Amino acid sequence: MTPADATGLASELAELAADRALLGRTSTAERVAAILRGRITEGLFRPGVRLSEERIGGALGVSRNTLRESFRLLTHERLLVHRLNRGTFVRVLDVADIQDIYRARRLVECAAVRGLGAPPYVLDDVRAAVETGERAAARADWQELGTANIRFHQAVAGLAGSVRVDDMMRGVLAELRLAFHVMADPRRFYEPYLSRNRQILDALDAGDAEGAERMLGFYLEDSRRQLVEAYPAEPESAAR
Template identity: 55%
Template sequence: MTTSEGLDRLSALRGTLERSSTAERVADVLRAQVIAGAMAPGERLSEEAIGSALGVSRNTLREAFRLLGHERLLVHEFNRGVFVAKPTRDDVTDLYLVRRALELAALRAAGGADPEAVARVGAAVQEAEDAAARADWWAVGTANMHFHQAVAGLAGSPRTDEAVRRLLAELRLVFHVMAAPEEFHVPYVALNREIYELLREGRTEAAAERLAAYFDAAERQLVEAFDGAERHAPA
């Protein structure tokens, strides 16, 4: 059966070389910019300015805007243009409400999870610890995102994966309201390690409790940051 095995190995690589449209590549660039905080929340994105800067036509750029609009990173106002999303306090509580539902369900279903999926959780924990050792706070944040993406992956559910990916991207926008967003994730690295070890021991319910505690703490911290920011600059 060497032929079949070889084909399987090839088809596993298929995603690597999947051609993407210009609009998708433009969306990738803009997404990275928005997530990195290079564009301020609420800022308007001019079609002509960005189109000429990136060397794509308005039509193509508008397709990219639509893509990011569906990820809630940009908001499209009819006849007014597209703006970088400006998350509110309510968005934070909503994001955490959905994260709780999806990630906890994924973690609780981890009993019959693929060992590779569990390994990815461990890899993300290690990645965060390494980044913390280098004092690379941005990388710690990225690793923390990978951790939660890996937790969601325990469900083995494509739709859960995609939904959580979108939620986490949106969350990175939220972090920019914090005074020191870089350090937000640092205290949670140890907790992630703890969750992973419990998961590996098969104590999924205990792991879920720790994860729920993380959600509560992180949400409260973000909401407080919002209340502080809004007191300084009311709407």
């Protein structure tokens, strides 16, 4: 392990330790999995990284059995992969995964907008994500902009008002974040869509769900094509 890797690991574990309070007195594998899923979505754990049971369990203050069960849950969600005699790694996606993720996103996100009733719409979460993204771009914080973009799409799916859709999209969007991690220039993949997020919000604000859905459909197709064209044919990772 290089000094830079050690520094990065220490930072990651410190952030996880801050999540310990979220577990409260009812520490469960599901809650641990939710924390790790959220941290993957935020970009804390990158594709190919081996997850240390001892260090992560210590940071969160949970037993090894609880942590292993949370790993199993996230493996089922296709976020982690277990390698015999090697450990558990954050999964690396391939192009087929990306195509399937966008297929699911189009079905869910566009349907959520299409299913809106009469305006006005409750857009608090959508608006918060757009504004967070704009502030991150002003600071040139491209990782935070990526997280804000993920939250924007989670909020769009949330317009469906379905707990099941929300749960499904959390997993789908966490997977998507793994794809963006292997790209050399994250700014290139996030910044151009920030203004489009604002345009979709403005259309919804104006009560134009049909226009917002149309813009969202073009947006997702452009994003899918851009990512697939630039994605490495063989992303380098120990988890492959």
